[in-house]
Amino acid sequence: MTGWHVADDTMIGYARGRVPLSLGASVETHLLACAECRDLLRAVVAGGEVDRLERLWDEVVARVDAPRPRPLERLLRLAGVSEDTARLLAATPTLGASWLAAMSAALGFAVFAALAAGANDRGTLLFLTVAPILPVLGVAAAFHRGVDPTYEIALAAPYSAFRLLLLRSAAVAAVTCTAAVVAGLLLPDRSLTAAAWLLPALALTLLTLVVARRVDVVYAAAGVVAVWVPTVVLSHLNVGRFAAFGPAAQLICLAVAAVSLVVLVAGRDRYATTLGGV
Amino acid sequence: MFDHRDGRADAELLAATGDGDRTALEALYVRHAPWLLVRLSRRCADRTIVDEVVQDTFVEVWRGARRWSGRGEVGAWIWGIGVHRLLDRLRRRPPALLIVGEHDELVASAEEEVLLAVQFGDLGRALDRLSPELRAVVQATVLDGLTAREAGRLLGIPAGTVKTRMMRARAVLREELS
Numbered sequence: 001m002t003g004w005h006v007a008d009d010t011m012i013g014y015a016r017g018r019v020p021l022s023l024g025a026s027v028e029t030h031l032l033a034c035a036e037c038r039d040l041l042r043a044v045v046a047g048g049e050v051d052r053l054e055r056l057w058d059e060v061v062a063r064v065d066a067p068r069p070r071p072l073e074r075l076l077r078l079a080g081v082s083e084d085t086a087r088l089l090a091a092t093p094t095l096g097a098s099w100l101a102a103m104s105a106a107l108g109f110a111v112f113a114a115l116a117a118g119a120n121d122r123g124t125l126l127f128l129t130v131a132p133i134l135p136v137l138g139v140a141a142a143f144h145r146g147v148d149p150t151y152e153i154a155l156a157a158p159y160s161a162f163r164l165l166l167l168r169s170a171a172v173a174a175v176t177c178t179a180a181v182v183a184g185l186l187l188p189d190r191s192l193t194a195a196a197w198l199l200p201a202l203a204l205t206l207l208t209l210v211v212a213r214r215v216d217v218v219y220a221a222a223g224v225v226a227v228w229v230p231t232v233v234l235s236h237l238n239v240g241r242f243a244a245f246g247p248a249a250q251l252i253c254l255a256v257a258a259v260s261l262v263v264l265v266a267g268r269d270r271y272a273t274t275l276g277g278v
Numbered sequence: 279m280f281d282h283r284d285g286r287a288d289a290e291l292l293a294a295t296g297d298g299d300r301t302a303l304e305a306l307y308v309r310h311a312p313w314l315l316v317r318l319s320r321r322c323a324d325r326t327i328v329d330e331v332v333q334d335t336f337v338e339v340w341r342g343a344r345r346w347s348g349r350g351e352v353g354a355w356i357w358g359i360g361v362h363r364l365l366d367r368l369r370r371r372p373p374a375l376l377i378v379g380e381h382d383e384l385v386a387s388a389e390e391e392v393l394l395a396v397q398f399g400d401l402g403r404a405l406d407r408l409s410p411e412l413r414a415v416v417q418a419t420v421l422d423g424l425t426a427r428e429a430g431r432l433l434g435i436p437a438g439t440v441k442t443r444m445m446r447a448r449a450v451l452r453e454e455l456s
Contacts, residue, residue, distance in 0.1 A: 022405040023402070025417065031313045032351050032357060033351050041312055042313075045313075053312065056311065061300075064303070064337060
């Protein structure tokens with residue numbers, strides 16, 4: 001273009017990082033505009049770095065071919081979650097749209113029923129009973145082999161199954177609980193519905209995970225729910241109004257959650273194979 | 279390495295890349311990856327980071343080919359992506375080692391001296407006589423067109439230091455050239 005071109009020796013020196021700043025800057029500026037000198041540099045570089053450039057190209061192809069991450073995964077990446085963790089969380093089946101829709105429907109039903117029953121105890125009790133069950137079902141479905149499309153991949157992956165368990169459970173619990181908090185605020189008796197079910201939810205979820213070490217996670221969840229619902233109803237009728245959510249009950253829930261967590265952490269090595277009731 | 283030769287101009291290749299033509303991206307890679315690799319290596323001594331940045335850049339070219347305005351050199355556009363990807367990587371993982379003109383201490387060959395004198399005259403010599411610290415700042419801000427903040431990230435020094443060094447470099451150059 002300008003008739004000025006980089007001399008062979010200079011180009012070799014430049015490629016090896018052996019030219020002074022001013023000359024290097026001149027070469028770099030020229031390279032942007034001159035295809036001829038880029039070819040010369042490529043010939044000079046190709047001598048030493050062919051393998052490196054080919055390897056980099058292979059990786060570019062691999063990344064270009066990789067499917068675009070789902071919106072949830074991109075969101076998690078933006079929030080600073082590492083790439084592998086974001087992928088695993090995004091693959092959690094119960095964080096998918098269909099599950100979220102089902103959960104919203106269940107919550108909506110509970111809120112509707114509570115409102116329809118008027119501002120009385122029965123409606124509030126219904127909500128308080130249902131809200132802690134949601135994360136239990138969510139976590140159960142997140143690990144059931146019939147539901148989780150990555151079930152077998154997760155078994156074979158060199159990734160701590162325990163870490164995956166906690167990550168997914170926390171993510172599912174966070175999503176379901178957020179939804180339940182919003183729903184709880186819609187109800188008349190907010191003093192209880194706003195937060196009283198949170199500790200029970202935590203306790204039930206952790207308890208489910210503990211039981212799931214012995215039996216299929218779905219049975220574990222069903223069992224926990226089967227104990228939870230009568231406990232709430234009977235204590236409400238026999239012990240006192242909303243007894244299952246009173247101070248004493250909250251302490252019990254805290255204790256159950258703490259013990260479950262200890263048991264989970266103590267047995268974390270077992271999760272390599274036993275999750276989902278293999 | 280890659281054996282094919284593509285007769286299309288860079289701008290056409292970039293347009294084709296925007297339409298999802300993989301061979302166009304490959305042709306761009308063949309033409310532009312070598313100099314990008316060398317140019318990045320002059321600014322970052324960590325080979326792993328340079329490798330990642332070259333990959334990042336071409337993945338970005340693939341995804342963002344449609345964003346090219348169509349004005350100016352394709353090479354300059356690619357470099358713009360590359361240098362900012364380098365800054366991104368350095369922000370996440372500070373480099374173990376930085377080139378602060380370390381190779382520039384080597385004595386230039388007689389031929390280069392002549393070339394320099396012809397091409398750059400006093401300015402080139404004055405630039406090369408700057409201390410490595412000042413030279414690195416001049417390179418990052420004047421030649422690479424980075425802001426003081428970006429240059430600071432590249433060199434691992436505060437933005438304020440970039441500004442004071444740039445002022446000192448200007449003073450030295452003015453004195454040398456007067």
